[in-house]
Amino acid sequence: MIHIGAIQRLERDTKRVAEIVGVLTKFGLADWIRAIPLTRVKDWLKSPDGETISDLTINERIRSALVELGTTFIKLGQMLSTRPDVVGSELAEELGYLQKDTTPDSEAVIRKLFDEEFQKTPEEMFASFEIEAFASASIAQVHKARLPSGEDVVVKIQKTGIQKRIESDLSILSGLAELAEKYSSQVRPYEPVALVKQFRRTILRELNFNEERRNITEFTRNFAEDPTVKFPQAWPEFSSRRVLTMERLVGVMGTEPERMRQTGTDLGKFAQKGANMYLEMIFRDSFYHADPHPGNLMLLPGGVVGVLDCGMAGRLDETTREDIETLLLAVAQSDAESLTDAVLSLGGDKLSDTRDKLRSDLSEFVGEYAGQAIKELEVRTALNSLADIIRRNSIVLPPAVSLLLRTLVLLEGTAKRLSPDFSLAQLIQPFYQRSIGRRFSPQRMLLRLQRTYRDWDRLLRSLPRDLSETIQRIRTGRLTVHLDHRHLDPIINRLVVGVLAASLFLGSSLLWAMKAPPLVADISIFGAVGYLVAAGLIWRLLRAIKRSGNVDSKDD
Secondary structure (H helix, E strand, O other): HHHHHHHHHHHHHHHHHHHHHHHHOOOOOHHHHHHHHOOHHHHHHOOOOOOOOOOOOOOHHHHHHHHHHHHHHHHHHHHEEEOHHHHHHHHHHHHOOOOOOOOOOOOHHHHHHHEEEOOOOOOHHOOOOOOOOOOOOEEEEEEEEEEEOOOEEEEEEOOOOOOHHHHHHHHHHHHHHHHHHHHHHOEEEEHHHHHHHHHHHHHHHHHHHHHHHHHHHHHHHHHOOHHHHHHHOOOOOOOOEEEEEOOOOOEEOOOOOHHHHHOOOOOHHHHHHHHHHHHHHHHHHOEOOOOOHHHEEEEEEHHHEEEEEOEEEOOOHHHHHHHHHHHHHHHOOOHHHHHHHHHHHOOOOOOOOHHHHHHHHHHHHHHHOOOOOOOOOOOOHHHHHHHHHHHHHOOOOOOHHHHHHHHHHHHHHHHHHHHHHHHHHHHHHHHHHHHHHHHHHHHHHHHHHHHHHHHHHHHHHHHHHHHHHHHHHHHHOOOOHHHHHHHHHHHHHHHHHHHHHHHHHHHHHHHHHOOOOOOOEEEHHHHHHHHHHHHHHHHHHHHHHHHHHHHHHHHO
16 A cells, blocks of 8 residues: 555654654644654654744744755745645745755865766866855855856855755655645645655756756757847856856846946836846747746846846746636636636646636636726736635646746746836736737647648548447447446445335334234244344444435535
8 A cells, every 4th residue: 555655664764754743843733644644753743842833824834844844845845835726825925935045065075076076176177266155055055266268157066965865855755745645634635745746856857957057058049139138158068967157147136126226227127128038938938937036137237137046947838838828818808717717727627516616716806807907917916816716626737837827926026126116917918919819820720730630630540440340340249338337336235225124124014913923922023033124224224324425525
């Protein structure tokens, strides 16, 4: 069984599991673990350590617990911040603040890493290299350096041992997710197993700096003709899986809007320029930088937008992009019915039986925003409201869609921090209209026609053979039809028990009335026994029906 393997994995990492449970208990977040049949976990819960965190909201406690648990859980929280459809918009927003500065690795550790990656020392690779890091986060630290050719660069170095610690935590998370999904009705709706699998793919990609280097190369190629956008150049010959060497951009960080104003830059135009860049990525390239917080944007000389930290990127396939275009079209037209279809399509139509409730919620949503002027519409508020509706109706969006929605929310927040009058909705409108026009363009229609032709061609080529085989089976009497009757066994069993009980009751009444021997105190023994058996069957039948009713009500 799946939970046996999960328990064994947790037993192998007893010390770390104890630490995790202790931190969750400290912040009052471990009640759901009581449902898991793991004796040691229950023992740990009996004597929780740490103070009671009474002055924090539940969302703040979750964020604080993740910070205390370290790198893996900080990254998990950052991933969940992209899933307001799963954790809710309020918690997603709180998790968006997750960050932690850490102590950088020592000089000896850095030199050992360079020897393992390049078989060289930093001094042999670079004309100059500052051994002391000027920034250090949970996964990597950053050093200033200069290439032999004279370019100033930054060198991003992965923390030693971080991959091993993360893989150990991922094993524990997988075990906890499997047990939670099996035993905890409180956690099960969040689909923890699927979330952990998505998180594993995301964080392991982030640990491979070659992925970020490839992202930089693609972004640079996409904006090669745009002089107002700048991505740092990456040098493959000075990079590896754990080291990334990039051009050092010199400018003012987006976290310092006051310094930006002092340069004389129009922050309204700068915010619009940065947002346009992101919308080009999304609607033109279907490949976008997925972390547009102020710390990843710079004001470069000449008003150029500099973009940092390209490790988190989103990619939209054609089907997902069309689904998003359909959703945007439905919102623009205030069409609740089409919006319902679009949401259910994005969610995989898993819960189409809740369509009426979803349509009612979306009708209210459309009514609330339909009358607003486009300039006054806050995309962040609207998307958070939409995510809450999706979550209330137990619909889980694909990760690519959730990441895009979170990116748009962050983008508007960052732009409004620079320019309070900024309107993302107004800026999106021409991009949206262009994407709808492209959707119905002759080229796209021709492509669909070609795909349809291939499908029809395949069907027409196989149809004669399939029909011939079917007719042959009919002629020879070998055609069989399989009907799948689901959930009929319990109904049939109850029907049989009911008929049997009624027959016993009727037969026993006849034996009692006729005083059929043998008799005790003028009572037919067979009649009395039949009464008792019939009563027992009826009692069992009523209990089964009542139990079934309770289960159904819980499911509802």
